[in-house]
Amino acid sequence: MTYTVGTSVRIKAMSPLGHIRTPHYLRGKTGIVERVLGPFKNPEQLAYMVPAPTRTLYRVRFEMGHIWPDAEAPQDTLDAEIYEHWIDQDAT
């Protein structure tokens, strides 16, 4: 699945044991694809020296008020780089 700029996406809420690249505070949250960064070898496999196929990396933009209920400036945004296998299309 590829996502275009502006698509609303939901970060998967999974928590597999091991080296992962998605911060806990973004799991289960929704954001907007800000840009498509291209293919990169999956660091979650590079970390264990096993074959690491490329995955598309996206920059996803989140609203601070959505991530932190008590955010001082809820309208501010946070950009995070998230690999495709952590992303689902937002159904809502």
Add this chain to the structure above:
Amino acid sequence: MENPEHRWHDMGGDAAGPVPMDSHDFAIWEKRVDALVILGQQRGHFTVDGLRRALEDMGEQAFESMTYYERWVAALNQNLVEAGVYSLEELGAKMEQIKARGDTYGAVQS
């Protein structure tokens, strides 16, 4: 057991306290660790991701009790052992050999 939904190193959102603004000076052994990290990656023995994985797996206790380069050298060692660059038997023998040089060996370099 560590909570897989929020592992200790995943600190975003935690209270952080003030940022120390003092400058650092590095001992020669710390510079050597830095060089080994670069060389080990150039040789294809491990990746920066593997170093991070080892650091994360050391746990919060290591973060509080070890210095920055002490944690780096531990992560470097784990990755080099996993890559088969040397065995723990070889490492142990070398450490004994260097210990026999005495406490003051290398003091002028640090």
